[in-house]
Amino acid sequence: MALLEAAGRAVEDIWTKVDDDAPLPAGPALISFARLERDKDLLAARDAPLGIIVSSKTKPEDLAPYLDRASLVAIQFPVSKDGRGFTIARALRERFGYKGEIRAIGHVLPDQYVHLLRVGFSNVEVRDGTESRWREALSFYDVAYQPAITDDHPLSLMRRRLADTERR
Amino acid sequence: MNLLAQTIPDDDADLQSRAGIYHYDEFDRAFLRQRVAEFRWQVERRLAGELTEDEFRPLRLMNGLYLQLHAYMLRVAIPYGLLSSAQVRQLAYVARSFDRGFGHFTTRQNIQYHWAKLEKVPDVLAALAEVDMHAIQTSGNCIRNVTTDEFAGAAADEVVDPRIYAEILRQWSTRHPEFVFLPRKFKIAITGAPHDRAAVKIHDIGLIAKRNEAGEVGFEVYSGGGLGRIPILAVKLRDWVAEHELIAYMEAILRVYNALGGRENIHKARIKILARDMGRDHFVELVEEEFARLPRDKFALEPEIVAAIARHFAPPPFETLPAISESFERHCREVPAFATWAKQNTHPHKQPGYTSVVISLKPSGGVPGDCTAEQMEAVADLADRYSFSETRVTHAQNLVLAHVRKDDLFDIWQVLQDEGLATANVGLITDIISCPGLDYCALANARSIPIAQRISERFADLKRQHDIGEIFVNISGCINACGHHHVGHIGILGVDKKGEEYYQLTLGGSAVKDAAIGEIVGHSFSYDEVVDAVETIVKVYIAQRNDGERFLETYRRVGLAPFKEALYGAA
Amino acid sequence: MESTGKRRSTGPVVFTANRLRDGRAVWLAAGDRWSESIADAELYEGEAVELARARADAWAKRQIVVGPYDIAVEPGAAAPSPVTMRERIRALGPSVGPDSAQWRAAE
Numbered sequence: 066m067a068l069l070e071a072a073g074r075a076v077e078d079i080w081t082k083v084d085d086d087a088p089l090p091a092g093p094a095l096i097s098f099a100r101l102e103r104d105k106d107l108l109a110a111r112d113a114p115l116g117i118i119v120s121s122k123t124k125p126e127d128l129a130p131y132l133d134r135a136s137l138v139a140i141q142f143p144v145s146k147d148g149r150g151f152t153i154a155r156a157l158r159e160r161f162g163y164k165g166e167i168r169a170i171g172h173v174l175p176d177q178y179v180h181l182l183r184v185g186f187s188n189v190e191v192r193d194g195t196e197s198r199w200r201e202a203l204s205f206y207d208v209a210y211q212p213a214i215t216d217d218h219p220l221s222l223m224r225r226r227l228a229d230t231e232r233r
Numbered sequence: 234m235n236l237l238a239q240t241i242p243d244d245d246a247d248l249q250s251r252a253g254i255y256h257y258d259e260f261d262r263a264f265l266r267q268r269v270a271e272f273r274w275q276v277e278r279r280l281a282g283e284l285t286e287d288e289f290r291p292l293r294l295m296n297g298l299y300l301q302l303h304a305y306m307l308r309v310a311i312p313y314g315l316l317s318s319a320q321v322r323q324l325a326y327v328a329r330s331f332d333r334g335f336g337h338f339t340t341r342q343n344i345q346y347h348w349a350k351l352e353k354v355p356d357v358l359a360a361l362a363e364v365d366m367h368a369i370q371t372s373g374n375c376i377r378n379v380t381t382d383e384f385a386g387a388a389a390d391e392v393v394d395p396r397i398y399a400e401i402l403r404q405w406s407t408r409h410p411e412f413v414f415l416p417r418k419f420k421i422a423i424t425g426a427p428h429d430r431a432a433v434k435i436h437d438i439g440l441i442a443k444r445n446e447a448g449e450v451g452f453e454v455y456s457g458g459g460l461g462r463i464p465i466l467a468v469k470l471r472d473w474v475a476e477h478e479l480i481a482y483m484e485a486i487l488r489v490y491n492a493l494g495g496r497e498n499i500h501k502a503r504i505k506i507l508a509r510d511m512g513r514d515h516f517v518e519l520v521e522e523e524f525a526r527l528p529r530d531k532f533a534l535e536p537e538i539v540a541a542i543a544r545h546f547a548p549p550p551f552e553t554l555p556a557i558s559e560s561f562e563r564h565c566r567e568v569p570a571f572a573t574w575a576k577q578n579t580h581p582h583k584q585p586g587y588t589s590v591v592i593s594l595k596p597s598g599g600v601p602g603d604c605t606a607e608q609m610e611a612v613a614d615l616a617d618r619y620s621f622s623e624t625r626v627t628h629a630q631n632l633v634l635a636h637v638r639k640d641d642l643f644d645i646w647q648v649l650q651d652e653g654l655a656t657a658n659v660g661l662i663t664d665i666i667s668c669p670g671l672d673y674c675a676l677a678n679a680r681s682i683p684i685a686q687r688i689s690e691r692f693a694d695l696k697r698q699h700d701i702g703e704i705f706v707n708i709s710g711c712i713n714a715c716g717h718h719h720v721g722h723i724g725i726l727g728v729d730k731k732g733e734e735y736y737q738l739t740l741g742g743s744a745v746k747d748a749a750i751g752e753i754v755g756h757s758f759s760y761d762e763v764v765d766a767v768e769t770i771v772k773v774y775i776a777q778r779n780d781g782e783r784f785l786e787t788y789r790r791v792g793l794a795p796f797k798e799a800l801y802g803a804a
Numbered sequence: 805m806e807s808t809g810k811r812r813s814t815g816p817v818v819f820t821a822n823r824l825r826d827g828r829a830v831w832l833a834a835g836d837r838w839s840e841s842i843a844d845a846e847l848y849e850g851e852a853v854e855l856a857r858a859r860a861d862a863w864a865k866r867q868i869v870v871g872p873y874d875i876a877v878e879p880g881a882a883a884p885s886p887v888t889m890r891e892r893i894r895a896l897g898p899s900v901g902p903d904s905a906q907w908r909a910a911e
Contacts, residue, residue, distance in 0.1 A: 124492075145288060145291070145414070146291045146374065146414050147414065147496060148374075148411075148412070148413065148414025148415060148416075148491060149491060149492060149496070151410065151411045151412075151414065151491070152411055152488055152491045152492045153492075155411050155488075156488075156492075159527065159528065160526060160527075174284075174288060174292075176271075176275065176292055177414075179410070180408075180410035180411070180413060181410075183410035184410050184411050198278075198283070201274065205267050205268075205270050205271040205274070206264070206267045206268075206271070206408075207263070207267070208260055208263055208264050208267070209408065209410075210264075210404045210405065210407050210408065210409075211405065211408075211409050211410065212531060213410070216531075223401075223404050223405065223538060224260050224404070279824075279867070280824065280825065280867060281867070282865075282866075282867045286864075286870050286871065300822055300827055300870060300871075301827070302829065302890070302893060302894050303827075303828070303829055303894065303897060303898070304822075304826065304827040304828055304829075305826075305827035333902060333903060334902065335901075335902065348903075349827065350825065350826035350827060351824065351825055351826065351827060352825045352826065353826075600900055600901050603901065671889065671890060671893055672893060672898035672899055672900050672901070673898060677890075679889075680889075680893075680899060680900075682898075682899075682900040682901070683899060683900055686900065732887065732888050732889070733889070734889055
């Protein structure tokens, strides 16, 4: 798998996905939300970066108590047409002010790349060999009718040019 | 600064662009071109096998492309039913060059072409983009065409012009990054008159635009309505959402729906199911919580933007005319057939001396809502000549010339007659609403069009039709209810009974202010029996009615029993 | 054309699908090709059905057709006759409107 940030830039994945009963590595560990809830006291003592994998059914308010110690939230898309991940990401940013990394994992299509960036995802995990398609997906639009999550300007003017990070 | 202002249309535009449509600027046109390029890329990837059909389906649906029985079907967007003549002509061109010479107007004010080819659709979209048209979000699990009153901007009883807000909502919902992968389709309707011609209560969101005592614009907001397998009328969320809060409130509803709407079962995925299952009070509570916490400044609908968009819908340059047209009155006396047509197929206009004309697409024995390329071109010419180059599409699958001088009615009628567009049956029993049904649609259980044709032929006698009076017959070929049968005075639903086509009848449905879902009369009727059954129902109404009572009023007074008895015999 | 009743669970079937590029209804014909005319459709029974299904699915994987499936037919003199109204309409075209010539000819 490859990891793409804004503007189609490939970055190294420093995170290790860890099964619910496997020992945690020394470095950044990406664990399930269920494990986090189960082991929250143990994990409170941990120094290294912690990431949480959440499903598309996850309620942002259930995640809220843990956000201050999670430097990554990975939202799993079971199938590309399950759009709940977009609302989860947007809620983490807008409602809870989450400043950490938000990653899209699972079944996502290049066609969703711009939408993911505009609702607050930091990066997307993509299948090896598809990077060029993902970058191509950024090349089509330079305008939008809605604000991005990071957009400070009010909605009212209802049209804006996409930022360079959302375009190739 | 990356913001781009709404441009204001040039007041010196020539007649062609006088139409009260939203006039695209370079921003809007760039967006359309980019959309076409994206879809072309998506089609290439599908044809090359890079996208599976399951991955491609939501993407093509978001460009209005269905796969049906015989071919692909392309549903082109007609935002809130409004068209310029240039656009009507381009629809005719598409019918001729890419399809089989005709199009079908739908109950959501769009147009469908039944014989589309996937590999050609990017070219069709490019041709449509030349006249600022598209097929964006006319299908799929996203926010669909925002529909409204076909007499918007013309009707005498209008309080607020709903087109302004329909356009604002169209822009807000177009490729909205959070809401293009909803649990299911999402339909919004808005009315600006106390008589709801937009059927807001059967929509996922229904808005009634109104004014407070200070004259400010606000909205009654309804949500959770819809037809289909489980027809439910919308519940009221708010009596008043102020104009500047409209977008924020819409965001709140959509966020609740996107997060919580069912995704396991396609039949339980609409917002109507969510609202019903959690109860109205809890549903309202969640929406209000989301509304309260979202950053209002960011989502404020500024008066400047409303004003900029409102200018696109400014009234056309009406002449000052007397309320009575001498020539119209004279023609009515001299030509009874014209008088009959004018009485039935026109609608009162707020400007003295003007009226709105309904062009009936329901000729006797015809396919409801179908229109040939030649007819479209004739309509475009009439619009240019007599209605400021503007045409509208109604929910009843007819067309409207909204701003016509009464002086011109006779000339218009004669042209319509030549084109087979002057059947004087608007609102009568042969003004049938019908989905395409099993003749075209892969979802259907039974054919709907031949039923419509046979009813139309059975009741062809215009005198008889006028005697029967206002009666809405709606036909759906399956439970998806695209023919809106639940809200027909007589609703006809095609069902599959052991591989045969059968039809279930409902009575007493209504889409307007006192909306209601029709009641099922009893066991279904066969393809051969159903038209007789409809005639039986009509006969019962005639026998039971008091003076001046329309069908719906009689039904509400006498109930189902006399109809059941006539259809099935005494219990 | 007489309206036939319920679907049979046994009896010959043909395979049908929509062509990907243009959406046209097509039927699997002899020689492992797709035809726009049901008259060319090959009938399958018994074990041959699953073999034909595998071939039809292979065509879908090659992006030629979408969603192939089998339908029950009565063998006919001119052409196999589908048992359901839906498939008769697919075979003959719409029963109404400007494209109904084939349907009316068969009635």
